[in-house]
Amino acid sequence: MRAPLHLTIATPTQMLVDCDDVVALRAEDETGSFGILPGHAAFLTVLPASVVRWRLSDGSEKVCALRAGVLSVRDGQVAIAAREGVPGGALADLAGDVLHAQEGETDADRRARAEQTRLHARAVRQMVHYLMPDGGSSGGNWS
Numbered sequence: 001m002r003a004p005l006h007l008t009i010a011t012p013t014q015m016l017v018d019c020d021d022v023v024a025l026r027a028e029d030e031t032g033s034f035g036i037l038p039g040h041a042a043f044l045t046v047l048p049a050s051v052v053r054w055r056l057s058d059g060s061e062k063v064c065a066l067r068a069g070v071l072s073v074r075d076g077q078v079a080i081a082a083r084e085g086v087p088g089g090a091l092a093d094l095a096g097d098v099l100h101a102q103e104g105e106t107d108a109d110r111r112a113r114a115e116q117t118r119l120h121a122r123a124v125r126q127m128v129h130y131l132m133p134d135g136g137s138s139g140g141n142w143s
Contacts, residue, residue, distance in 0.1 A: 002038035004057050009064055009080040016085045017064060025054040025078060027071055036073055043073040063088050
């Protein structure tokens with residue numbers, strides 16, 4: 001039997017998975033579903049938004065939902081670089097984990113938009129103050 005695969009799944013901001021006892025992996029690209037086993041030939045593909053599943057040497061299974069990425073296989077190393085990902089232990093629990101992550105992302109986006117609006121309003125007030133030092137009471141005399 002060949003040595004297990006080493007799997008890493010990373011986003012630009014964090015390492016999601018670093019596991020060295022993977023005996024089988026299933027993923028999906030534009031052509032459909034495929035499997036990776038120890039001894040697989042070098043391989044490179046683009047992954048759409050999908051779920052990657054893998055089985056460990058102890059028989060347990062793990063999953064990770066991905067928002068697009070690139071999968072490469074080389075010398076027993078499987079590396080996935082993804083925009084975003086949500087790792088999970090069981091496929092049944094993953095839907096809730098993804099929903100929770102999306103809610104957190106939506107909340108963070110909302111806070112960022114509010115802060116951007118606040119900064120924009122402050123910049124406009126500063127420009128008005130600079131252009132009209134008397135607070136605009138002169139009726140807008142720009143000459």
